[in-house]
Amino acid sequence: MxxxxxxxxxxxxxxxxxxxxxAGATLDAVKKKGFVQCGVSTxxxxxxxxxxxxxxTGIDVDMxxxxxxxxxxxxxxxxxxxxxxxxxxxxxxxxxxxxxxxNTTWTYTRDTSLGLNFTGVNYYDGQGFLVNKNLGVKSALExxxxxxxxxxxxxxxxxxxxxxxxxxxxxxxxxxxxxDQTIKAFEAGRCDALTSDQSQLYALRxxxxxxESAIVLPEVISKEPLGPVVRQGxxxxxxxxxxxxxxMVNAEELGVSSQNVDEMKGSSTDxxxxxxxxxxxxxxxxxxxxxxxxxxxxxxxxxYDEVFERNVGKGSPLGISRGLNALWSKGGIQYAPPIR
Amino acid sequence: xxxxxxxxxxxxxxxxxxxxxxxxLFQIILVVALIAFxxxxxxxxxxxxxxxxxxxxxDFLSNEAGxxxxxxxxxxxxxxxxxxxxxxxxxxTLLVAGLGIFFATLLGFFIGVARLSHNWLVAKLATVYIExxxxxxxxxxxxxxxxxxxxxxxxxxxxxxVGESVFLNNRGLFVPKPVAEDGFMMVIVALVAAIAGAIxxxxxxxxxxxxxxxxxxxxxxxxxxIIGAPLLAFFASGSPLHWDYPVLGGFNFRGxxxxxPELAALTLALSIYTAAFxxxxxxxxxQSVSHGQTEAAYALGLRPKVTLKLVIIPQAMRxxxxxxxxxxxxxxxxxxxxxxxxxPDLVNVFAGTTLNQTGQAVEVIAMTMGVYLAISLVISxxxxxxxxxxxxxxx
Numbered sequence: 001m002x003x004x005x006x007x008x009x010x011x012x013x014x015x016x017x018x019x020x021x022x023a024g025a026t027l028d029a030v031k032k033k034g035f036v037q038c039g040v041s042t043x044x045x046x047x048x049x050x051x052x053x054x055x056x057t058g059i060d061v062d063m064x065x066x067x068x069x070x071x072x073x074x075x076x077x078x079x080x081x082x083x084x085x086x087x088x089x090x091x092x093x094x095x096x097x098x099x100x101x102x103n104t105t106w107t108y109t110r111d112t113s114l115g116l117n118f119t120g121v122n123y124y125d126g127q128g129f130l131v132n133k134n135l136g137v138k139s140a141l142e143x144x145x146x147x148x149x150x151x152x153x154x155x156x157x158x159x160x161x162x163x164x165x166x167x168x169x170x171x172x173x174x175x176x177x178x179x180d181q182t183i184k185a186f187e188a189g190r191c192d193a194l195t196s197d198q199s200q201l202y203a204l205r206x207x208x209x210x211x212e213s214a215i216v217l218p219e220v221i222s223k224e225p226l227g228p229v230v231r232q233g234x235x236x237x238x239x240x241x242x243x244x245x246x247x248m249v250n251a252e253e254l255g256v257s258s259q260n261v262d263e264m265k266g267s268s269t270d271x272x273x274x275x276x277x278x279x280x281x282x283x284x285x286x287x288x289x290x291x292x293x294x295x296x297x298x299x300x301x302x303x304y305d306e307v308f309e310r311n312v313g314k315g316s317p318l319g320i321s322r323g324l325n326a327l328w329s330k331g332g333i334q335y336a337p338p339i340r
Numbered sequence: 341x342x343x344x345x346x347x348x349x350x351x352x353x354x355x356x357x358x359x360x361x362x363x364x365l366f367q368i369i370l371v372v373a374l375i376a377f378x379x380x381x382x383x384x385x386x387x388x389x390x391x392x393x394x395x396x397x398x399d400f401l402s403n404e405a406g407x408x409x410x411x412x413x414x415x416x417x418x419x420x421x422x423x424x425x426x427x428x429x430x431x432x433t434l435l436v437a438g439l440g441i442f443f444a445t446l447l448g449f450f451i452g453v454a455r456l457s458h459n460w461l462v463a464k465l466a467t468v469y470i471e472x473x474x475x476x477x478x479x480x481x482x483x484x485x486x487x488x489x490x491x492x493x494x495x496x497x498x499x500x501x502v503g504e505s506v507f508l509n510n511r512g513l514f515v516p517k518p519v520a521e522d523g524f525m526m527v528i529v530a531l532v533a534a535i536a537g538a539i540x541x542x543x544x545x546x547x548x549x550x551x552x553x554x555x556x557x558x559x560x561x562x563x564x565x566i567i568g569a570p571l572l573a574f575f576a577s578g579s580p581l582h583w584d585y586p587v588l589g590g591f592n593f594r595g596x597x598x599x600x601p602e603l604a605a606l607t608l609a610l611s612i613y614t615a616a617f618x619x620x621x622x623x624x625x626x627q628s629v630s631h632g633q634t635e636a637a638y639a640l641g642l643r644p645k646v647t648l649k650l651v652i653i654p655q656a657m658r659x660x661x662x663x664x665x666x667x668x669x670x671x672x673x674x675x676x677x678x679x680x681x682x683x684p685d686l687v688n689v690f691a692g693t694t695l696n697q698t699g700q701a702v703e704v705i706a707m708t709m710g711v712y713l714a715i716s717l718v719i720s721x722x723x724x725x726x727x728x729x730x731x732x733x734x735x
Contacts, residue, residue, distance in 0.1 A: 086693075089699055109699070114394060114699040115389070143591070144590055144591075146592075149682075152692045152693050153693055153695070158406045160407075161407050165418065173407070173410055175410070175693060176681075177692070188490040188491055188510070192591050
């Protein structure tokens with residue numbers, strides 16, 4: 001699209017003009033302008049979507065809010081840039097955004113050759129298939145010769161090709177820019193199935209006119225660890241985003257939530273909790289932040305469990321169970337290094 | 341004489357005030373400044389990218405792409421390279437631009453002439469067409485046609501069919517594909533020979549008419565030649581052609597020739613939209629020819645049809661061609677809106693998926709821009725050459 005081309009051009013121009021990123025530059029710039037510029041998806045319920053008043057919600061949006069809370073003690077000092085899968089990396093590379101929590105899969109190529117750093121995993125996902133019920137398909141292996149609606153520029157596109165190649169089957173890919181276009185084409189019958197990360201399939205399914213007409217196949221054909229991304233070369237900023245996520249996971253593990261955090265702050269004697277809330281042992285200034293950065297995240301955004309349940313879990317229209325995303329101590333693989 | 345003035349004054353004024361010297365100096369300064377600026381941009385970009393650990397260079401073009409593409413005019417699957425995806429996307433862009441230019445020109449001339457019709461209804465319909473399609477954003481039209489084409493069509497198993505060989509469903513139009521066998525070369529040779537013969541014939545007829553005034557029906561004869569000769573060769577060499585029929589298998593038809601709905605919708609939208617502008621160019625061209633020309637032709641006893649062909653159209657073309665060039669350029673560039681409906685053009689396949697999988701924005705965008713620049717220049721050059729030929733030759 002012409003508009004897209006201009007965006008990328010602008011990015012190329014910005015890349016050529018800007019000076020090298022210095023360590024610490026991002027936090028200084030963020031403090032100076034007074035908000036975090038956050039790259040999110042163009043509208044994916046549960047991850048990032050705007051309501052009719054333009055208010056963004058979602059698990060990725062809460063990641064932005066957590067970082068804002070850690071820096072400013074205010075979760076709302078965030079501006080959102082909705083980006084398509086195609087635009088996201090250039091936007092981050094060029095400095096158009098400060099961080100990218102946009103259901104982005106952590107892969108070798110992206111981590112090593114794009115000048116980016118993944119800060120952790122805020123959602124463990126895997127690629128699946130959404131198919132029309134009346135097709136009578138029970139497994140992806142029955143889909144030789146089928147056509148698939150896909151979003152351009154995703155790992156999904158590559159996984160699908162790999163899967164069909166290893167299983168010696170043929171397929172027809174129809175790639176669109178946004179997930180909205182993808183689901184519309186699926187609904188119009190252009191393709192037999194829509195393939196994407198499973199969490200997205202549930203999110204897109206509720207956008208269908210008749211959600212009951214389509215089912216999500218049980219197969220998961222790939223690992224999709226989704227997490228926030230930052231530019232390489234600014235360790236301080238890398239630490240802030242990384243530990244904002246870890247603070248939420250640690251809070252869940254320690255049983256600290258937005259509801260009881262004030263009470264804990266006053267009465268808890270558990271040194272783990274006291275360190276998390278910045279009361280003893282650790283210093284916020286190691287990341288250029290106030291000591292109560294952890295407290296602010298939990299108070300203003302919540303712990304990982306609250307964020308999950310509110311946006312994608314049982315308390316949301318998506319109704320996804322914790323599964324892999326349960327804490328390591330509860331049968332899942334969600335795990336954060338200790339704050340000490 | 342200015343040159344005398346110059347040589348006289350040059351001895352009096354100092355060198356730095358000499359007009360020729362100054363002009364040359366400023367040109368040199370401008371060129372040097374441009375080169376320096378370009379060099380600064382390039383080296384700064386490369387340095388920044390290196391510092392941020394972003395891979396640079398064109399090595400990625402020989403890496404395996406690993407993703408599928410909906411339509412390719414040359415053999416392609418996910419084991420081919422990123423370089424190949426570039427060619428696939430380029431050919432798809434050229435295909436849709438070519439089809440769009442062809443249909444837009446046909447439709448545009450038709451509507452443009454219709455708008456000048458003496459028939460009230462025809463003229464008004466043409467006006468409504470122009471005002472409607474010219475004023476609706478192209479992107480909306482593309483989306484409209486895409487879903488208007490898709491929605492009413494049945495799924496593959498309930499395909500509409502004609503004689504069990506042509507099938508239409510929401511995955512596309514499937515028709516039998518002609519496959520050439522040995523000996524088909526004869527037909528092609530015959531076709532080329534017939535075209536060459538027709539050109540010679542038309543030239544001869546033209547010369548004869550200028551010399552003697554006698555007319556020769558060269559149009560009919562050359563048409564017959566171009567159609568007849570290959571047909572004759574075809575049957576003489578024993579019909580060296582068989583048809584590959586589409587067959588329903590699994591989820592969709594296989595074999596045959598497939599026209600995907602994305603191509604259909606994009607071609608429709610581009611042609612209909614651009615035709616509205618071409619129609620206006622045609623109208624303004626025809627109206628620019630003074631009515632006196634028509635009256636003069638009639639006074640000479642020329643019939644209206646001949647007047648139109650020999651007097652009006654040739655003069656109108658001088659006004660039409662430059663505008664037509666712009667429309668062809670616009671259509672080609674607008675074809676990049678294809679990504680909205682998933683047609684695998686250059687922007688979708690290369691500046692989209694390839695860029696994102698490799699992350700090499702600067703290289704990929706530079707290549708894509710280079711392609712659009714090259715296509716535009718070729719169209720411009722050709723149309724300018726054609727324009728020159730059609731210009732008034734003053735004697």
